[in-house]
Structure formats: C-alpha cells, structure tokens
Amino acid sequence: MMKKNKKLIWSIAFILPALALLCVFLLYPVCQAVYLSFFKWTGIASAKPIFIGLDNYVKIFHSPNFWLSLRNSLLFMAGGFLVLMPLSFLLAKIITSKIMGVRFFKVSYYLPVMLPVAAVGLIWVYMLQPDWGLVNSLLEKIGLTSWAINWLGEKTVNVICIVLVNEWIFAGFNMLIFAAGLVSIPSDVYESAKIDGANKTKTLFYITLPLMKESFKVFSVLCVCGCLKTFDLVFTMTGGGPNHSSEVPATLLYMEAFGSKNFGRGNAIGVVILVLGLALSLGLNKILKSDD
C-alpha cells in the first residue's frame, strides 16, 4: 500500500512540470487570445480592455488586407502542391538512385533546411535586390534586361518570390519524406513488374506512386497546415509590404498588434488562425484516414 502511494506521488511529480508549462505558456494564452478577441485594447497596462462583442471579427472580415493575407496563404499552399511536391519527389528519386555523388547531393539539398529562416530570408533579399542583386545581374548578363524587375516591390510577384524561396528551403526536407517512402517499397515488386513487361512510366504510375500513398499523405498534412504558420520568411523578406501586399495572417496579426496597437483585432486574427489550423489538421486527418 505504501509503495503504491509512493508510485502515485512520483507519477504526479513527473508529469507536473510538463503540465504546468503546457497550461501556463500554451493553453492559457490560447484561452486568453479567444477572450481578448472580444475586447478593444491598446496593449497599455493602464488602459482597460473594453468589451465590444464581435466587432473585431466584423472589422477583420471587412478588411481587404485580411482577405489578401488569406489569398497569399493559398498561394503558399498552391506552391506547395504545384512546385514543392513534384520537386521534392524528383530530389527523392535522385538521392535514392545510384548516380555518382549521391551523398554530396543529399547533404547539399538539405543544407538550407538547417539555416535560420531569418538568415535565408536576408540572403534572398540581397539576391533579389533590384539594382545589384544576383538575379538581376545574371539576367542582364544574358541580355534579359527587361526581365530584371523589382521582385519584392510588386504586388503578387513578391508573394510568388517568397513562395519560391520557401520551396527552395524546404525541398530538401520534403525530399526525405518521399525518400523514406521510396526505399520502403520492396524491390521484388519492381522485378515482377519488369517480368510482366511494364515500362518506366507505367511502373511509376501503377507501382511507385500508389505504394507511396503514405508519403503523399504526410506531405499534404504538413503542406496544408504549414501554410498558415508562415511568418519568419515573410517578416524578414518584405515585412508584409509594400502596402500590405505580401501579408500573411500571422504577419497581419503582428502588424495589427505591435504596429497599430489594435491588440483586440490582432487576437481576433489569432483566433481565426487557430480555428482554421485546428479545422484543417483535424479535417485532413479524418479524410486521409477514411481513405484506407
């Protein structure tokens, strides 16, 4: 009996630090974000928050910047499926093949994933700098001077640039997801396909891709949920500008709160991000599970 009580006390003592941290720094802040989203608050300690009901939500749903930020998130998602997915799959094929220098390729492709996003963002700001940046100097060198535009200064073009930099960073990461799927396919499946006379294209579409369903599921979940979490890259490359054209929900939240001192409205955006995030990850998991 003594021993059992002791075990219970130790168990509680062991989970308490983790539970306390989770409650204080994650669950409580989330509840607070929901609560304060119904108030007007300037963030100054002495100023009391004023209850205004759903006003913050009405304001953000009527704000063109908010819808633009959601469109930009959609561009991130579209870029994920149209560019990142085929690219990472191809890279996975490369690093699981037997070509020369395969180790070099694997190490190089993954390198950008390791670097702080702020540093990578800054590097690309300089590469895309309109007057002397790498991209424009190379374009001028090959005679395409008219193509050398202000990449981060033009609406929509700047978002596409950031999306492509995002793919540049994470291609190496998603490559590993597909590579894990590729190596898990037993080689005798390929052998029997060869005996049956399947060519390369047929093998790819009827054997490789269907057997890699798991990898594509993992990629989809990460891609869809990840596009709402974009912040660092946009923050470092454009700060959401010029004129809010490259804003995503998380940077808009930051600007509303710490730029315009509309903390209530910032929280309302935070709640929208939360609801969308939870709905997407729960919904997606459900769809993909029922698929089996």
Next chain:
Amino acid sequence: MKKMSNKVFQVFAWLWAVITLYPLIVTVFCSFKENNDIYGSMFALPKNWHFSNYKDALFSANMLRAIGNSLFLALGTTILVVVVALLASYTFARMKYKFLTPCFMLFMLGVMIPIHTTIIPISKIAADIGGYDRYWMLILTYTTFQLPQAIFLITGYIKGISKELDEAAVIDGCNMVQILFKIILPISKPIIATVSIISFVYAYSELVFSVILLSSPAKYPVSRSLMYFKGDFSVRMGPIFASIVLAVLPLTVIYLLFHEKVQEGMLAGSVKG
C-alpha cells in the same frame, strides 16, 4: 532511350545542387568584398579579400555576442525540453492511472495549436510576471512549444522498450526513479538525441518571440540581430554578408558533422501522423 533519361536525371541533380549552393557561395564571396566589388558583379570571386569584414561583423555588429546568446538559449531550451519531456513521457508510457489519458490528450492537442495565436497573450503574460526582456521567459516559452512533440516522440519510444526489463529491475530492488535513470534513460539515447537536435535548431533560429519579448540589443540572438540589416542598402554590405555567414556557421558545422543523425531526427519530428 535509357541513357538519355539517365543523362537528364544527372543534369537535373547537378542543376538543383547549383541552385541550392550558389546563393550561399555568393554570400560567402560577398562577405569578403567591398561595396564596389558587390554592386554589379555579385556573382564573381572577390578581387581583394577583405578579411576585416569579419572583424567588423564579430565586434562592431556584435555578432559574436549574438551567436553566444543564441547558443545559450538553444542549450538551455534543449536541456529543459529533454528533462521535462523524459519525466512526463516515462510516466505516460509506463503508469496506468486513469488521469494520465486526458493529460496525454492535452499534449496531443498542443501539437496542433498554431503558435502565432499565442503571440499577444504571451507578451501580456511576460509583462505581468516580469518576464519581459528576460532569457528565462524565452527559454520557458521555447520549451513549451517543443514539449508536445518531444513527449509524443519519447513516449512512443519508451512504449517500445520491453517491460520485462522493468520487471527484472523491480525484482532486483529498483524503485520507479531508479528504473528511469538506470534502465530507460540509457536505452532511450537515440530518441533523446533526436529531440535535442529538433529543440536546439528551433531555439537557435527562433525569431518572432525574440522580437516581441526582448528589448535590449545586447540580449538579441542571431535572427533578431540580423533584422537590424533589413532593407539597409546604403551602408557597407561586406560586414553584413559576413554577419550572415557567421550566423549560419554554428548550425552548418553541426549539420556537416552529424548530417545523417540530423536528417533522421528532423524527419522523425515531422512525421507524427
């Protein structure tokens, strides 16, 4: 036909290697250049190697201090995540109390919460509890964001360790705490390495909370320090590029030394179903 497709394959492999590495190499080139040498010929090797750019970056731009700050934050976060997560995971994996299941579900809910939702409330909490501009506040925040995932990974790993080992230890007279440190901990080293890598990389590079919670420049970690340079094209660019190179150096070295383990670990962190 087969040769042809192999050629295309190989060309693409090299092409992507160039696309990946060239911007990084250009950054290194520029870190040794003067402005005149950067404008218009960014892609070329430096004409004169200005090593003094690095001296300016380290001391005038305070990158040495920033790197030290980042390493401190990363180390503090990693240790705290491992200790707190290991204790909780062991309990979740081995004990059979009814209240543990809902607790575990709370952590799994934590995995799904987008952290940006918490930015404003956390800055408020920091102001309320005197955590503003303090490292412990940042470390506790970083630790919390890494905990759900760490607990998920370690709990899964410990569940895979045979219970017979525990039972044998009980017969030998070990209590619960001794089992954890003498049996479970040594076997769990691979997953602890994985969790450490994920936490370290995250805390070293973290940006948004260091922007919100820190105000004295002497305390800035690398990502926050780099924001100084954003959009400033009028000053000497050489030291700025040198600062970027220095900022990415620690993680690059760690990566090149342990790339297999790092890749494997970061993959495990993302694939949690």
